[in-house]
Amino acid sequence: MVHGSAAAIVDTRGVVRGWSEGARELTGYPADEVVGRSARDLLTEAPTAEAVADLVGAVVLRRRDGSSLALLLTACAVLGENRECSGYMITAEAPGGPEPTLAGQAFQHASLAMSVFDASQRYLRLNDVACRIMGVPQEALLGRHFPESVEDRLAHRGWLAHLRQVVDTGRPVRYESFTGAPALNREHAWTTDMWPLRDGDGEVHAVAIASFDSTEQYWARRRLLLLNEAAATIGTTLDVVRTAEELVELLVPRYADFASVDLLDWVLGADEPPTALEGDVVLRRVAHASGHEGTPEAAVRLGETDVYPASSPPARALREGRGALSQAGEPDFVRWVAERNARAPAGRSYRKGVHSVLAVPLKARGTTLGVAVAVRIAHPDDFGDDDAVLGEELASRAAVCVDNARRFARERTTALALQSSLLPRGLPGQAAVEVAHRYLPSGSLAGIGGDWFDVIPLSGSRVALVVGDVVGHGIPSSATMGRLCTAVRTLADVDLPPDELLTHLDDLVTHLASDDRPDEGGEVAELGATCLYAVYDPVSRRLTAASAGHPPPAVVLPDGTARLVTLSTGPPLGVGGLPFEATEIELPEGAVVALYTDGLTEDRDRDVDHATDELCRALTAKTDTLDELCDTVLKAVLPEEPGDDVALLLARTRVLGADRVATWGVEPDPAHVAVTRQAATEQLAVWGLEEASFVTELVVSELVTNAIRYGEPPIQLRLIRDRTLICEVSDGSSTSPHLRRAHAFDEGGRGLLLVAQLTQRWGSRQTGSGKTIWAEQSLEPPDF
Numbered sequence: 001m002v003h004g005s006a007a008a009i010v011d012t013r014g015v016v017r018g019w020s021e022g023a024r025e026l027t028g029y030p031a032d033e034v035v036g037r038s039a040r041d042l043l044t045e046a047p048t049a050e051a052v053a054d055l056v057g058a059v060v061l062r063r064r065d066g067s068s069l070a071l072l073l074t075a076c077a078v079l080g081e082n083r084e085c086s087g088y089m090i091t092a093e094a095p096g097g098p099e100p101t102l103a104g105q106a107f108q109h110a111s112l113a114m115s116v117f118d119a120s121q122r123y124l125r126l127n128d129v130a131c132r133i134m135g136v137p138q139e140a141l142l143g144r145h146f147p148e149s150v151e152d153r154l155a156h157r158g159w160l161a162h163l164r165q166v167v168d169t170g171r172p173v174r175y176e177s178f179t180g181a182p183a184l185n186r187e188h189a190w191t192t193d194m195w196p197l198r199d200g201d202g203e204v205h206a207v208a209i210a211s212f213d214s215t216e217q218y219w220a221r222r223r224l225l226l227l228n229e230a231a232a233t234i235g236t237t238l239d240v241v242r243t244a245e246e247l248v249e250l251l252v253p254r255y256a257d258f259a260s261v262d263l264l265d266w267v268l269g270a271d272e273p274p275t276a277l278e279g280d281v282v283l284r285r286v287a288h289a290s291g292h293e294g295t296p297e298a299a300v301r302l303g304e305t306d307v308y309p310a311s312s313p314p315a316r317a318l319r320e321g322r323g324a325l326s327q328a329g330e331p332d333f334v335r336w337v338a339e340r341n342a343r344a345p346a347g348r349s350y351r352k353g354v355h356s357v358l359a360v361p362l363k364a365r366g367t368t369l370g371v372a373v374a375v376r377i378a379h380p381d382d383f384g385d386d387d388a389v390l391g392e393e394l395a396s397r398a399a400v401c402v403d404n405a406r407r408f409a410r411e412r413t414t415a416l417a418l419q420s421s422l423l424p425r426g427l428p429g430q431a432a433v434e435v436a437h438r439y440l441p442s443g444s445l446a447g448i449g450g451d452w453f454d455v456i457p458l459s460g461s462r463v464a465l466v467v468g469d470v471v472g473h474g475i476p477s478s479a480t481m482g483r484l485c486t487a488v489r490t491l492a493d494v495d496l497p498p499d500e501l502l503t504h505l506d507d508l509v510t511h512l513a514s515d516d517r518p519d520e521g522g523e524v525a526e527l528g529a530t531c532l533y534a535v536y537d538p539v540s541r542r543l544t545a546a547s548a549g550h551p552p553p554a555v556v557l558p559d560g561t562a563r564l565v566t567l568s569t570g571p572p573l574g575v576g577g578l579p580f581e582a583t584e585i586e587l588p589e590g591a592v593v594a595l596y597t598d599g600l601t602e603d604r605d606r607d608v609d610h611a612t613d614e615l616c617r618a619l620t621a622k623t624d625t626l627d628e629l630c631d632t633v634l635k636a637v638l639p640e641e642p643g644d645d646v647a648l649l650l651a652r653t654r655v656l657g658a659d660r661v662a663t664w665g666v667e668p669d670p671a672h673v674a675v676t677r678q679a680a681t682e683q684l685a686v687w688g689l690e691e692a693s694f695v696t697e698l699v700v701s702e703l704v705t706n707a708i709r710y711g712e713p714p715i716q717l718r719l720i721r722d723r724t725l726i727c728e729v730s731d732g733s734s735t736s737p738h739l740r741r742a743h744a745f746d747e748g749g750r751g752l753l754l755v756a757q758l759t760q761r762w763g764s765r766q767t768g769s770g771k772t773i774w775a776e777q778s779l780e781p782p783d784f
Contacts (some may be wrong), residue, residue, distance in 0.1 A: 010039050011087040018089075026092065028064030039090070044068055060143070061092075070125050070142050072116060072197075072206060113211040116197070119167045121146045121160060124206060125490060133181045150181075159192070166194045166207045178218065189218030223390045226255060226735045230394050235401030238408040244287035247372060247398040252289040255390075256374035257295040260288035260353075261362070261398075262314065263370035265305070267406055281308045281315045283370060297354075297375060299340045312336050313359035314371040321361055321368070323388035327580030328355040355394075356382040360395040364403035372398070414475055430455065431722045432463040432538040433593075436626035438634060440599075440646040448530065450477035451597045451645040452485050456492045459765055461538050461656060461722045464492050467595040468531035468550065468651055471572075473675040483512065484529055484573075498533045498546035499582040502570065505531060506548065509574040528574040532595055536587070538656045539720065543593065546582040548573045551601065555585075555618055556592040562616040589655040592629070594619055599644035600637055611637060626650045656720065666715040666729075668708050676704050676717055680727075687721050692777055695729060695758045699775050702751040703729035706737060712770065724760060724776040732770040 003678040006026040009018030016039050019031035027042065034042070061069045071092045107114055113130040117123060123141040131138055134149060141149055146163075150156055162175040172195035178187055191214045197206040213494050234246045244261035251259040262283035300306045308315045311332045316324040326333040339352060356376040362369040372395050376383060383391075435455050450470025458464055466488055468483045490510045491501045509529060532553065534545035545553065545565065549572030556562040570580040587593070594615070601611040618636035623629045630648055638646060662683045666676050680700045681693050700717065707715045711731030720726040737752060755762050755775050762775035 003263055007089060007091045008034075008039065009087055010090055010584065014039050017087060023092075025068070033064075037555075045375075049519050070124060072321050073199075110135050110210075113213075115209045116165060117146065117207050117209065119205060119207075123149070123161060124520045130211075135181075157721075162192075162194055163207055163209075166203055168194050170196050170198075170204050172196065177213070188213055189215045219386075222254065223386070225407075226250065226390065227393060227397075230397050234394075234398050235404065235408070237414070238405045240402055240405045240409065241286050243398065243405050246290075247394065248287050248289040251372075251374055253291040255387075257377040257379055258288070258290045258295070258357075258375040260300075260373045261286055261297065261370060262300075262306070262373070263402070264368070267402070277669065278319065279310050279315075281310075281318055282306070283308060283314065286370075291378065297377070309339065312339070312356050314373055317359040317361045317371050318368060322364065323358060323360040323392050324386055325383055325385075326357045326359075326381050351376045351717055358383040358388060358391050360388070360391040362395050362399035362402060364396075364399040367403070369399055369402055369406070411475060430457065430463050431461050431654060431656065433465075433653055434626060435652075436630050436650045438630045438646070438648045440634070440638075440642065450481035451599065451647040452481045452597065453647045453649045454485060455651070456489055456650070458492065459495060459763055459776075460726060460728060460772070461720055463536050463538075463651075465534045465536065465593065465595055465649060465651055466531070467597060467647055468494075468529055469597045469599075469645075469647075471528040474485065480512070482527070484509070488531070488533070493763075495763065497582060498544055499580040500533055501533055501545050501578040502531060502548045502573070506573045506576060506580075510576050515525070528572045530572050530598075534593070534595070536593070536651070536653060538654050539661055541588070541653070541655055542584055542586050543653075544584045546570070548580060549575075549753060551596065551612075554594040554612075554619055555587065556594070556616075556619045558588055558590040560620050562619045564612065564616070587653050589653060591653045592619065592626070593651045593653065594633070595649040595651075597645065597647045599642055599646040600634075600648060602644075603639045603642070606639065626652060656722065660721045661718065663716060663718045666704055666707070666717055668713045668715055670705065670708055673701055673704050673708070677701055680717065680719060683719055684725075689721070689725060689779070692725055692779070695777055696725065698758060699727050699777075700729075700756055702755055703727065703773050703775070706751065706773070707731040710737070711734065714769075721764075721779075723779065725779050726774060726776050728772050728774040730767065730770060730772040734766060734771055736764045736766075736771055737773060 006023035007018075007020040008016055008023050013016050016034050016037055019029075019034045023034075024030055026662070029042070042061055042136045044062045059071055059073055061071050063069055073090055073092050107125075108127050110127055111129065113133050114127045116125040123144055123146065124618070125135070126141060127139045131141075134141065142366045146160065147156070156179060158177060159175065159179075162173050165171075166173055172193065174209070174371055175192045175194065176190065177192070178189050181188065190211050192209060192211045194209050195208055196204040197208055199205050209471065230247075233250060235243055236246065240263070244263070247261055248259040262285050265282070265284055266283065268286075282305055284305045285298075285302055288295055288298050288300075288302070290297050299531055310316075310319070311334070313324045313326045313336060316332075326336065336357070354375050356378050356379075358374045360372050360374075362372060372391070374383070374391060375441060433455075437453055439451065439453070450468075452466075452468050452470075454464075454466040456464040456466065468481070468488075469483060470477045470484065484505065487505060491504050496504065529548075530550035531548045532545065532550040533547075534543055534553065536543045543565075545567060547567045547569045549569060552564050552567045552569065554562055554564050565583065565585060567583045568581040571578045596615070601615060614637045615633065618633045619629070621629065621632045621636075623632055630650055633648060633650075634646070662680075664676060664679055666672060677697050677700050680696055684693050686695060696719075704715070704717060707729050711730055711733040714730075715732075716728075716730045718726075718730070719726070720727040752762075758777075759775040761776050762773070764771055
């Protein structure tokens with residue numbers, strides 16, 4: 001071989017038997033001075049073992065002129081006539097010399113950084129790219145340990161560990177790292193392949209290495225990772241500020257050293273968006289983050305507004321609708337930094353060392369919401385076009401989440417305002433019960449639900465307790481809740497029993513669902529609700545309740561025991577086809593009835609029975625007022641993060657004793673009207689209500705006369721002294737009277753008209769045995 005490649009024939013004892021011209025040129029020894037001598041005599045250090053294997057691998061050869069030369073030797077067995085090994089052909093290539101072989105040329109001129117190390121991590125060979133990366137010629141590195149050629153040895157520990165792994169295992173490896181190099185001004189990403197070089201006996205004597213600069217691919221993967229992470233981490237809540245914080249937390253410190261999000265004021269309020277964004281722009285800072293503690297780069301505090309000049313990157317990004325890049329040295333950049341520094345707090349320089357700024361608009365559904373700004377200080381690279389594309393993509397995703405949060409907040413505010421306007425703001429005082437209530441709107445992503453409650457005064461000092469829950473969330477549910485709440489009050493005014501009232505309410509919900517279908521051929525819209533309607537009578541001390549798919553009420557007796565009322569629960573409203581049944585229980589004075597919606601006890605992470613037991617235990621807590629008991633119950637039973645609205649209504653029962661109620665049986669004879677009227681007048685005197693005698697006599701006369709004339713026995717008169725004076729006449733007929741106006745010459749027909757004019761209100765209600773006509777007169781509220 002010639003031109004820098006050398007070959008020799010060595011027998012099994014290590015004696016040279018052949019010497020090529022290339023070997024002569026490489027070493028300076030002619031063939032007659034070498035052939036017949038031991039090949040080991042040519043090495044600078046004599047091997048300890050007499051074996052041809054010692055001549056394979058990385059060696060240092062002594063030239064004829066006395067200089068040394070590092071070589072990589074390989075051996076190939078030479079077979080004799082009987083196919084037995086008679087010797088070896090040893091070949092070597094001189095480092096740095098001309099490369100006559102195709103493989104040698106490929107190594108030297110490859111675009112990858114390629115090198116060869118011996119088993120002790122000493123340089124044996126480098127190609128041109130590797131030398132440029134190291135910043136020195138090949139001769140300066142040959143024979144040196146790798147750790148001696150780099151400054152940061154700790155950063156290259158993984159590289160050395162993989163090189164030793166190849167030597168120890170004889171298997172190739174691929175190693176990825178992000179480190180610097182002596183001749184490079186910043187860290188690069190490297191993909192390195194290492195594979196073993198073996199001698200004739202199959203032993204690993206060196207490691208070949210090829211390193212690819214994968215920095216562009218590295219940053220591309222990082223950008224893709226950021227996009228994937230953005231999909232999972234931005235928009236986890238429907239909160240505008242939190243969404244902005246999630247964006248800056250994603251950007252810092254991997255993408256930027258400082259990042260901020262500024263929004264237009266209308267995004268945080270109810271105003272409409274501006275029609276144009278020209279000239280200087282006013283923005284409000286909602287989030288920022290920094291790689292340094294305390295965010296020293298921020299010139300604007302959170303929650304403050306700032307005026308951004310038309311030439312600044314944020315204003316340009318908003319005006320142009322795309323990312324705005326600005327680098328150190330550009331006039332706009334210099335003005336921007338100077339203006340920031342002028343407005344920074346005393347003693348705090350704005351973004352010292354900043355060299356690149358990227359501002360991207362936050363746009364969603366064609367509407368501009370604000371701008372995100374990313375700043376690089378310690379990061380060595382300026383923002384480029386690829387970074388601008390990534391920033392716009394991240395900002396676009398964040399903007400959609402911000403807009404969703406803004407829309408949710410607006411709808412939630414509207415739904416809550418609607419809900420509050422429909423719920424009773426102040427419950428009137430009742431002789432029958434003392435009440436306290438709580439309503440907690442849902443804070444979940446589902447939005448405000450359709451929970452409601454009500455306390456409705458009824459005739460005869462009775463009171464209706466109502467609680468309900470509309471399926472769904474948002475404004476439609478709140479609107480449906482308002483319609484049902486109004487319907488319940490209307491039906492309660494008719495004085496229907498609880499089971500009949502729920503039947504009418506069920507029909508109403510069915511009709512509402514039919515009215516909401518898109519067209520005549522469409523399906524009925526899904527609309528449903530649950531409702532519990534209960535009526536308490538302080539005279540009889542009886543509570544009558546019926547449920548349409550609603551949780552049963554809980555009752556706490558004066559002795560401190562609590563239990564759920566066993567109800568025959570009917571289907572939810574809107575299902576139809578099944579009847580509702582009423583349950584009646586007798587309660588002592590001072591019992592507490594608790595009505596609630598399922599948001600209090602039902603949660604996917606806990607057992608309903610366990611939550612109900614907690615409710616009963618919490619209701620037995622010793623408190624001074626019902627308001628305190630409401631707070632105690634919510635604190636003990638409510639989940640940490642309720643997923644639904646919660647309505648709680650507590651009512652403590654009162655009793656109207658015999659001293660406040662007077663009852664008389666009436667004979668169905670007109671002659672007994674005067675006797676009955678006289679008895680009523682005497683009772684008023686006992687109660688000290690003589691001033692009400694005149695009107696009461698007229699009312700008793702008219703109602704008793706009508707019962708005798710048009711009703712059926714048995715007839716009964718009852719006076720109740722409550723906050724009003726109530727006169728009730730009951731008979732066995734189910735026919736209700738109707739108010740009509742008599743003509744000028746009619747002799748009758750004016751009785752009920754007089755009753756209506758002289759009393760506060762009047763009405764009739766059906767009973768199990770007939771009907772009751774009642775009228776109320778205003779009195780000074782009694783002391784209870």
